[in-house]
Amino acid sequence: MNPATALAQVLVDELVRCGLTEVVLAPGSRSAPLALAAHAESRLRLHVRIDERSAAFLALGLAKRAEKPVALICTSGTAAVNFHPAVVEASESGVPLLLLTADRPPELRGTGANQTIDQVKLYGSAVRWFAEVGVPEDRPGQVAYWRSLACRAYQRSAGPMDPGPVHLNLAFREPLIPDGDATWCESLDGDVTGPWIRARVAPPSSALHIPPTRRGVLVVGDGAVNVRRYVAAAGMAGWPVLSEPSGNGRYGDHAIAAYHHLLGDPGFAEAHRPDVVVTLGRPGLSRPLLSWLRRAPEHIVVAQDLTRWPDPTRSATQVAQAVEITGTAGDDEWLSSWRHADHLAQGAIDRVLDDAALSEGLSEPRLARDLAAALPNGAQLFCGSSLPIRDLDQAMRARRGLRLLACRGASGIDGTVSAAIGAALAHNGPSYALLGDLTFLHDQNGLIMGPREPRPDLCLVVVNNDGGGIFSMLPQASLGVPFERIFGTPHGVDLGYLAAATGTPYTLVGEADELARAIKGDGLRLVEVRTDRAASVRVRVAMREAVREALGY
Known part of the structure; x- marks a missing residue:
């Protein structure tokens, strides 16, 4: 057996023994040993994405919902760089990821060899632990090294203290695919009773x-x-x-x-x-x-x-x-x-949100309130990190039976479609997402899935106010002429055409009473709600003023 195949098979087997069940792969050549090992492992569910950034956020969503490590595989070069935004989010929000980046062997580094960059400690302080695995060799002692390394990586990522991303950089020499020879200088088998190393967590200190x-x-x-x-x-x-x-x-x-x-x-x-x-x-x-x-x-x-x-x-x-x-x-x-x-405030808020004349249609805060109330028990709602999560915070009533998730570690808008898909794939029940239009457009590649990939039961509700609505709530809104171009950033994109390009079912909602019917269904689907930025600002201001009047302080 060639060394690249041996390392990949042993590493994947040991990670599965530790508890790994999900792997996300972005295809490439140098990562072929890992890709083939993951594909052949029946105990794993494999997800393949053509865009490394979307793949990384898909893994993040899976790990966030499952609350256990998910492995992420890519080839060498800028492919690994595209993982970085998700790695930062995982670090800040404590989400366990196992980053398995394939690399060129040392003799090709710094030579101008194709698809070769410096991947050593590529993610800096954003990972909990990094290891340069080293080029595999057919010599005794390698299996113990690989298996103990896998155990250490999985446990460090999982926590329970300070979970987060762990990076293993794996240099492979050719050949990169199995050569038909199954011989090796020592047994490649793992421990018959479980992981190579069993981690024991001490009980927490007194409360x-x-x-x-x-x-x-x-x-x-x-x-x-x-x-x-x-x-x-x-x-x-x-x-x-x-x-x-x-x-x-x-x-x-x-x-x-x-x-x-x-x-x-x-x-x-x-x-x-x-x-x-x-x-x-x-x-x-x-x-x-x-x-x-x-x-x-x-x-x-x-x-x-x-x-x-x-x-x-x-x-x-x-x-x-x-x-x-x-x-x-x-x-x-x-x-x-x-x-x-709270009772007085909720009544004041509801009166404002139900005032159609004020909102000039379905306002963004009302959409957040109505959506959260309409979802069935056992549902999951993934929230965009810009205005949608804030509208939920300010308009959503208390309720049971709904799990809410968001990428609030670094609070970026990148990768949210993929993260929502990942969370939906890990959730046992119907899933929904509430996203802004720029957040959706930033990760429209997340809708691209091959015909053999696991499909989520996820309704993406996209608030389309033709730009960055959150800036209308900030001091930048007073800047006049430059505001619309450099902050508002209208895009004019027809989301229906984007949905059609990927074969995603699409519904446009124009009135509040259309929402409950529009979100029904199963599978991956898109519901667009068009709103007016200026009108939604007026609604939010009116909510604040109505509450102050109701409190009477």
């Missing part, structure tokens, strides 16, 4: 105890873990729960869905300063929330890895791997005040 008498608030941001446990504890303690959509804590009687608008009212924010705030995940959507956090006398951040914890406001007073929120209801007046204000 930080919070006295039950204190008036507290639980804040749930993107990427939070153990959410149900903490939401239940907050309920027992009489704490309100302020959860971003992708924090998946916006359910139950203690969920304060309108927290963004409440904390945007200076009178309410001052009157509701807590004794303690416990934060899960990475909050970052709401500026009023972040400003309010800065004034908290005690802010406890829960983080699995005590060397990397989210604290964008620099207001954390303690960081702990676990927190114990105990006791029965603490201050009934405290919780009742939050809930009463």
